[in-house]
Amino acid sequence: MKINQQTTENTLTLSLDGELDASSSVLLDTELTKPEVLDYKKVLIDCQRLNYISSAGLGVFISHLQRFQDANVKLVFFNMQEKVHNVFEILGLDALMTIVPSEAEATAI
């Protein structure tokens, strides 16, 4: 699992590359826990190269969502592969999180 970062003045984009499981999710949790993440208006999660997610990966996003909302930071997922989106759907998380098809739509939010 690799996490690449890109920033603009208002937006932090994390591009996830690989498999997000109970082993690798610790890395993502560390990134999202950093206080400076809350300095941005939006945190975009590019899922194009995210090939797999388990409940541990979902749990990281679930556990940070309220903190982001309280700080008025939007968390937006884009470019999600169908099989990864399906895992969000099985739990009903697709209705509780913002998932859009493309980077353009994520940027426009």
Added chain:
Amino acid sequence: MENAIRISCSRHNLKVVRDFVSSYLAAYGLSDLQLNQIILAVDEVVANLIIHANHEDESQFLDLRVMMEKQVFEIEIEDDSKSSYQPSLYKEPDLQEHIRVGKKGGVGMTLVNRIMDRVEFTTTGTHNVCRLYKRIG
């Protein structure tokens, strides 16, 4: 084709388990979605056994055996941990509440229960067996 493996209780072996299940199922022509779901369900049970039941003690082992009979995929996962999972204590998670309190865990078995057709846990003495079943096709 390998239909059994033994792994030590390290979370680094989760990838080994996923690759094992994936390579066994490769011959059956499943859709990407169904293949991913089955791999996920196995991964969730194995992660629970490694992390919660065996406390990531690498001197402990899990034995996995897969089979396919009449279009039903079955996997058996055995261990000798002192604590065994009690399915009767399972509660459907309230995701809104998980989000509100920032809870990290507690949705893995929900995925397993929603994906697989049948989930069984049995304990004999200190020996635990989990069996997962899924009709394919």
